[in-house]
Amino acid sequence: MAEYAILIYEDASAYVDPSPEVWRQTMEAHTRFPEQVADKGGKITGGKALQSAGTATTVRSDVVTDGPFADTKEALGGFYLIEARDLDHALEIAKLCPAPFGGVEVRPVWDTSGG
């Protein structure tokens, strides 16, 4: 098994003042996700939801600026770490990852354990 990060990029404006219905659906989808991953034979090893990009602070060298690293319409809103057999398996899992207002990026995790 190899480790992949599923990075969720979504239009943050959709979550600024979401209707209770949208919020509930999204939360439920994320609650269901680990189960769906297990059904596919994968495993979630970590993950977090991030506060909006508006709360971000960027540090380059020692210069501190307000805002995210790259100001884009669709911003990184959270991520999962998963274990999958290969890229095809990881993509199968990524297709189930809730991202109703954007999409996800799948990145192999660099194994730095040296083994």
Next chain:
Amino acid sequence: MGHLRRLTAKVADAAARAALAEAHRREWAFVLAATVRVARDIDLAEECVQDAYVAALDAWTRQGVPRSPGAWLTTAARRRALDALRRDRTLRSKLPLLVEPAQEPEPGGRGAIDEIGDDRLALIFTCCHPALAVEAQVALTLRLLCGLSTAEIARAFLVSEATMAARVTRAKKKISAARIPYRVPGAAELPDRLDAALTVVHLLYTTGHAAPAGLAWSARTWSSGPSPWPGCSAG
């Protein structure tokens, strides 16, 4: 006497060279695909196949051309791959595994040629994986399955050789790092994956009709003679 010996050696050398050129044209994709299965790394497999072709020139000049040059080359390349993997087990553990090994490979065991049809198809599907850019898919396939040089592919795409080399290197690195699998997709995935594979097979024949390098308009090496791709006619 010395003169005769020199002449015989010259003839043997010419025969070996001709057989090698023919084997390069016909067997490259077979040999490489079968070797990737063992090496589980495209770069290592390419290196081993190149070594096998170099060794063939010497061996065939001295011992004569074997009855099945493709099988000879496949056995030699696979053996080199296995040696390389054994020699450096640390490296092996660090190599991102390209393939889920279906079974332990048997070096030079049962005739590689029987199973090669599928290996070659698996290599096409690896090269045509939707996670790779379309230009990279085509470039990789031309490189790995047709044995075209980077310079020839660059010419076909009207980009500089350096640009094409970077594109090919990047694609190979992604295959390895992201673990793009080396297999023929299952029936459920085929509809999504077939188009890219068919496009690339079509391009192989287009390449066969227009010489990618040299002065002649038509590349005879690709479009003449019986097709090395069973079931298809090169026209």
